[in-house]
Amino acid sequence: MTTRALNSSGVSRRDMMRIGAGGLGFGLFGGIGPVPRVLSQASRAATATTSGRILVVFEWFGGNDGLNTIVPYGDPAYYKHRPTIGLKEKDLLKIDARLGWHKSMRGMQQLYDEGKVAIVQGVGYDQPSFSHFTSASFWHTAAPNSGNEFGWIGRTAAALDPAGAHENLIVNISDSQTLAVKAEKHVPLVFIDPMRFERGVFAQEKSVLEVLAAQHTPAGDAHKYVLEVTRSAAQASAVVRAAWSQYKGKENPDLRLLDLDKVAALIEADFPTRLYYVPLRNSLFDTHVNQAAPHDRQLEYCSDAIAGFFQEMERIGRADDVVMYVYSEFGRRVPENTSLGTDHGTAQVNFVIGNAVKGGLYGTPPSLTNLVLGDNLETTVDFRRVYATLIDGWLGADAAKVLGQAFPTIGMFRA
């Protein structure tokens, strides 16, 4: 029988060393006193694969109504299409003589006024799908009207770290793994509640945990998968809980970060993660009916969460290293429907946010009079151009390799 030295959290010394070598700067002593922040700025730079730059993707699933987010109040056609749900000029937070932020988005407007938000208009793809799930899968795989076994974030991880040696390169804050993070060599760290992310065992049982996923010939594909996850779960849970227990943002009752709080906690703990993927939970963006109240609320929650998140990055001292990308699987139909809502549409507005971003308006705003495909906006920017911009311009990886072809990038980052 195997006997190995165990600490009180049931993790062997060998495992701890291995995680340490993977770039994680603290041990796994969950529950026994403070966790030291070991990695200094210098050592972080040395352990990360290329640099300390981080991308956080915040997916607004449900199909956000872009026209009621960045509102073209200066275009009379807007009010013609939306006589009842059109937002009035006096209620908007003005950007220029044509556009204004939805009134709930004071948090993002402030970041914009500080020059940190790129607003990209007209983003979509040719022959769009009007299905939430299909369109989301196109965005997740960066393969519109086609497919790919792996997600674009998963493939970006492969471009950053071809050997797959970098542990916890991808974190996915979700109940179940998002297709976007599915990777060939990297096991994304998927969780939603750090405090539930712990095996409950009695002291006597700990010795057996070690061999739960012992070397074993898998009975098939499903078995192989569960064996792999069992192995990575033990290590990941300890480090995530340690990070969460140390997170100082929890002490601020005014912060409402949605699930971005977990990202902030891991960044504060110097996690080696460079790709964070956060799908919005309980989305109210699918606004077919009486959309005003739920849309107002959802935009306020999201905008406040993003502003709060960057406030946290400033406190932690990592605001220069983090860029956030915000998108939805499609926008909505230009004319309102008869239920005071809007149906599934096409092109939409994206946001790229961070100190490194040159704030402003990007892309060509689609015409509100020359509609396509039954009352829809024409796509003026292929979404893979935005992906290429993030992969190449921000993360410094080979975008053409990730996306399968070269897309012109958009110059939205400061030198």
Place this chain on the structure above:
Amino acid sequence: MATRVGWSPGPAAWKDDLTPIGAADWNYDRAAHLLCHAGFGGTPAEIEALAGAGLEGAVRSLVHYERIANPRMQPFVESGLWDATLDKFPESRPEATDRAAKGGRSMGVDVKPGGNRPVQPVSDRFFYWLRATMLETRRLGYWWANRMVQTAHPVEQKMALLWHGHFATHENKVRDYRKMMQQIDLFERGATGNIRALTIQVAQNPAMLYFLDAQYNVKGAPNENFAREVMELFTMGVGNYSEKDVRECARAFTGWYFDDLSFKADPDKHDGGEKTFLGRTGNFDGVDVLKIIFEQPVTAEYLAGKIYRFLVRDELSPDLRRKLGAVLRDHDYEVRPLLTAIFSSRDFYSQASYGGHIKSPVEHLVAMMKHLGAGAIPGVPDFNQATIAMGQHLLNPPSVAGWAGGKAWITPGLLIARGNVAREVLIPDMTGFRDWNFMAGSDDVLGRRLREGYDIGAATAVNDPSKMSTFDRVALERDEQFNTRISGYIGWQQAARKLIPTPRQAASFELTGMVLDSGARTTAEAVDYLLWRLLRVPAATATRDALVAFLTRELGTDSVERARTYMEDGLRMTAHLIMSTPEYQIV
């Protein structure tokens, strides 16, 4: 000790072959495999009975259950939370209070003629029902899960669970447990009948009509929500129809709505004009277009594939999908012949189908009861909390697409949660347990402050009112029409007063007797027995050896006979560890 039939998957070459296996291929292990996939597994005695019936007898008794008595099924006992004033419940709090502003009354509650917060009772009433239907839905889900454990018709329950995830609606949006209850009944009655008939009933089911905005789909202003999902998710799959088909389909469904719990069709709101749908032209209504959908060959393949993946394994070749579709189409969408073909086939008993299915969380918990021979799901841990932690909230699937299933059930976090739930079942924390039905979550702090004598302004303050000066505290109180935060708390209190409490008993089973009855004399034999009883895929030798060492250490002896008076908790920990293995997650 009796010899046991061990793991015996059929040859790899049986994959994709729908030829029935022969009588000589039938044994205890194959019967266990059948019961796990067709239902939720069972005790050795139940498996023995199936094995004794032969393949044909076993499959027939599972699939043709109509005449088998089912004495443990009891109707759901409602708490009595609903009354007729809640009919046409407002879609939002603003709508609720607007109604009151216009008519002086909303949901059977009057606006106060004077004083501060005159609309508070209306706002409270709105939150009362939100909480009431949510809490009653928890009871409903628990009741349903117990049916899965107690039924003499496991296939009926397994298929009802499939249809719930397939024709997915969630109480979060429907906001009426009664409509969810109607749906469970519909899915049970239609579990193994005709899928076309079931789909028509689902399309006319109030929960579904509300969920996919049918009431907004009217002549001249079609709402495409239902029309799109019925083709994309319920019958054909994406890519087999055009956007124009979606619009024409939506027109055919115009005028369908519901009145409380009944389906209605309004001829004035129905677009009776000509439609061209999937190549056919006519003055179609909703039933007509559904019938056309079921004439498409792809529909049979899509549905047969969905049933197969739910019951057997995740991976399905295009060839097998075609064959299964043909079986379903040849029998005019009757489910029983398809199930009989699947459960008798070489493919079903092939190596690929052994351990090819990851159990859903609800399946996992129900199967645990079946394996342990417990007669009911326990009250501790709470059924809903346990399954939510593992990633499945019964009666609240995440979207109209239902649960993704397969590998999506397993992430590091969810896998850990499965082991933790097993521990809570085997060794429940009876003294630490708190009933979340009687905890108002983040609203609890409001209740505490109100009971400490703070007024509403102070009770709802962001900061702790006990740390404020009296002056600051008094300044917080304000004139307003109503306060929704207080309503959230009051609504919970009002609902909880009426709610029938859930009994909080531990799971009832005893491992000591099972192990002794098995003839085990040593801890090694005890561990081998538990592994055999609980797992469908053998554990690694190293895991087995570690379990034997653990149990021996825990009991202070390797003799089961010597430890018989005190070994229950040691055995339970052993079972907890077995249920935490990768192998326990799959069948």
